[in-house]
Amino acid sequence: MCGIVGYIGSKPAREIILTGLKRLEYRGYDSAGLALMNGEPRIFKCKGRVKDLEEMVNKSPFDGNIGMGHTRWATHGEPNELNAHPQVSFKGNFIVVHNGIIENYLRLKKHLEGRGIEFKSQTDTEVLANLIEHVYIEGDLTAEQAITLALNRVEGAYGLVIICTKEADRLFAAKKGSPLVIGVGDGENFIASDATPIVEYTQRVIYLNDDDIAIIKKDELILKTIRSERIKPEVKELDLKIGEIDKEGFAHFMQKEIFEQPRAIHDTFRGRVLPDHSGIMLGGLHNVLETMSQSEKIIIVACGTSWHAGLLGEYLFEEYSRIPVEVEYASEFRYRNPIINKGDIVIAISQSGETADTLAAVKLAKGKGAKVIGICNVVGSSIPRETDAGVYTHAGPEIGVASTKAFTTQVTVLAMMAFEIGHLKGIISDDYYRELITELVSIPGKIEKALEVNDQALELAKIFQDTHNALYLGRGYLFPVAMEGALKLKEISYIHAEGYPAAEMKHGPIALIDENMPVVVVATRDDTYDKIINNIQEIKARKGKVIAIVTEGDEIIKKMADYILEVPETLTAFSGLLAVIPLQLLSYHIAVLRGCNVDQPRNLAKSVTVE
Numbered sequence: 001m002c003g004i005v006g007y008i009g010s011k012p013a014r015e016i017i018l019t020g021l022k023r024l025e026y027r028g029y030d031s032a033g034l035a036l037m038n039g040e041p042r043i044f045k046c047k048g049r050v051k052d053l054e055e056m057v058n059k060s061p062f063d064g065n066i067g068m069g070h071t072r073w074a075t076h077g078e079p080n081e082l083n084a085h086p087q088v089s090f091k092g093n094f095i096v097v098h099n100g101i102i103e104n105y106l107r108l109k110k111h112l113e114g115r116g117i118e119f120k121s122q123t124d125t126e127v128l129a130n131l132i133e134h135v136y137i138e139g140d141l142t143a144e145q146a147i148t149l150a151l152n153r154v155e156g157a158y159g160l161v162i163i164c165t166k167e168a169d170r171l172f173a174a175k176k177g178s179p180l181v182i183g184v185g186d187g188e189n190f191i192a193s194d195a196t197p198i199v200e201y202t203q204r205v206i207y208l209n210d211d212d213i214a215i216i217k218k219d220e221l222i223l224k225t226i227r228s229e230r231i232k233p234e235v236k237e238l239d240l241k242i243g244e245i246d247k248e249g250f251a252h253f254m255q256k257e258i259f260e261q262p263r264a265i266h267d268t269f270r271g272r273v274l275p276d277h278s279g280i281m282l283g284g285l286h287n288v289l290e291t292m293s294q295s296e297k298i299i300i301v302a303c304g305t306s307w308h309a310g311l312l313g314e315y316l317f318e319e320y321s322r323i324p325v326e327v328e329y330a331s332e333f334r335y336r337n338p339i340i341n342k343g344d345i346v347i348a349i350s351q352s353g354e355t356a357d358t359l360a361a362v363k364l365a366k367g368k369g370a371k372v373i374g375i376c377n378v379v380g381s382s383i384p385r386e387t388d389a390g391v392y393t394h395a396g397p398e399i400g401v402a403s404t405k406a407f408t409t410q411v412t413v414l415a416m417m418a419f420e421i422g423h424l425k426g427i428i429s430d431d432y433y434r435e436l437i438t439e440l441v442s443i444p445g446k447i448e449k450a451l452e453v454n455d456q457a458l459e460l461a462k463i464f465q466d467t468h469n470a471l472y473l474g475r476g477y478l479f480p481v482a483m484e485g486a487l488k489l490k491e492i493s494y495i496h497a498e499g500y501p502a503a504e505m506k507h508g509p510i511a512l513i514d515e516n517m518p519v520v521v522v523a524t525r526d527d528t529y530d531k532i533i534n535n536i537q538e539i540k541a542r543k544g545k546v547i548a549i550v551t552e553g554d555e556i557i558k559k560m561a562d563y564i565l566e567v568p569e570t571l572t573a574f575s576g577l578l579a580v581i582p583l584q585l586l587s588y589h590i591a592v593l594r595g596c597n598v599d600q601p602r603n604l605a606k607s608v609t610v611e
């Protein structure tokens with residue numbers, strides 16, 4: 001995710017753009033850039049945050065009445081000045097800021113390189129800028145024609161703002177997949193990734209639709225489709241406060257991130273699953289997949305929620321790849337003199353890519369000769385830089401301290417890895433491989449459905465908001481989910497909660513159960529279903545209050561449990577991805593009702609860079 005702001009009018013553009021970019025920093029903050037037009041273009045770019053860009057820009061008196069800026073969350077190419085946006089085409093006629101991923105950029109790049117065009121950055125955006133320039137020159141076209149033609153050759157997602165230096169009385173904007181909104185002013189117009197940079201200037205906005213192209217002048221606005229058909233702009237009145245828009249209408253970042261999971265998971269497998277579901281291609285593992293498939297042991301190291309994802313990884317790798325797995329707290333692993341044999345694989349899982357203990361575990365494993373693979377969300381962070389290979393989750397920035405979409409996207413990557421290795425080893429047949437991939441592709445839609453329990457979760461939260469303790473139980477794939485549910489509750493609502501393997505309850509936690517003890521049983525229909533029914537009976541016999549997470553239409557547990565929350569049916573491999581959703585919602589609502597600071601819970605941090 002990246003943030004984009006553009007301005008055209010009579011005011012100095014620089015301040016408007018910099019202020020707007022600061023409001024969009026939640027979308028990414030690894031590098032930033034600004035282009036201003038005043039007869040000639042001037043471009044400022046730097047690694048770091050918008051305040052670093054501002055410092056740089058403030059050293060120059062240059063300003064203009066047309067401009068655009070970008071705050072980046074790196075996908076292609078590490079965060080540095082060269083890869084920061086705006087990207088400029090090879091002849092300098094087109095200046096581009098982009099949010100999204102051009103999926104066929106490698107093919108397009110090869111084609112352009114074949115025509116002698118040289119590239120300066122590693123970005124997919126520069127490929128697009130050069131493609132536009134190329135067709136502009138070759139076809140002797142107008143800027144609008146060149147942009148339209150180029151976009152017809154592009155696959156993937158984009159929110160784009162483009163300046164053509166030869167037609168500098170207008171901004172071009174185009175949207176597919178990534179959001180863009182135009183602010184309609186009086187003698188001035190704005191464009192941005194969301195309305196926060198716009199609201200203080202105008203309340204009148206036009207939300208671009210996919211495949212729209214806008215030609216924005218200071219007092220004229222033309223909207224067309226990518227097929228050059230004219231469309232009537234639909235102007236809407238904004239009715240939102242800045243704070244609300246920042247969170248896209250959600251009350252908290254955590255809530256927004258819970259509801260973003262269908263999109264986040266889709267982004268995680270997008271471009272990695274073959275369109276006919278016959279295969280998975282994890283580009284980042286290309287060179288190590290063979291070694292991974294021959295390894296005798298996988299050691300997963302992580303902290304917090306990422307460690308819970310790792311536990312699910314254990315079930316996935318052992319079942320689908322038939323490789324023994326150990327899951328280690330990074331903080332324990334690094335101080336234990338662990339036994340790592342040649343050929344063992346170490347997988348480090350970390351949303352931030354900066355967690356100090358996980359980073360230290362990576363260095364230790366490398367020192368002992370292991371191949372180290374990373375599963376991280378933040379591109380260019382320390383762990384991906386240390387590891388031999390890896391896969392990014394592409395969940396987008398996670399701002400709420402309690403991790404939600406990072407967990408489900410990490411599990412998505414682990415599942416893809418396990419399936420790909422299992423298939424390579426011949427453990428999974430072609431047909432089963434395809435069945436698993438088809439189910440994976442259906443998961444975002446099923447999560448949408450699972451999110452429909454939101455209102456019921458709120459009602460349950462009202463009943464249980466004053467509890468002091470809670471027990472979370474699950475078996476098999478659902479045991480790590482129970483642990484994750486308990487962690488979510490304790491970290492944001494400060495209620496003591498424990499996650500336990502359901503059968504292990506008999507060896508201790510059962511002593512805690514009485515009529516005041518809420519017991520959340522994760523009991524969707526999978527391989528352990530029959531067994532967990534017995535555990536529910538044991539809780540009920542001791543008058544515990546059972547909240548069961550069940551598969552849609554489960555009449556058996558419905559009769560036994562005090563309350564149920566339903567999720568759609570899926571294959572066992574994906575049961576955790578669905579079952580965790582009601583648990584996230586339940587803890588979120590309880591924390592809100594208790595008046596807790598959901599996004600910044602006390603004593604916690606998003607990225608723990610001390611050991």
Ligand code: G6P
Pocket residue numbers: 303304305306349350351352353354355358401402403604605606607608
């Ligand atoms: C902190 C965060 C957790 C996160 C853990 C590991 O404790 O509050 O949400 O799960 O760190 O972070 P990582 O970035 O390595 O996944």
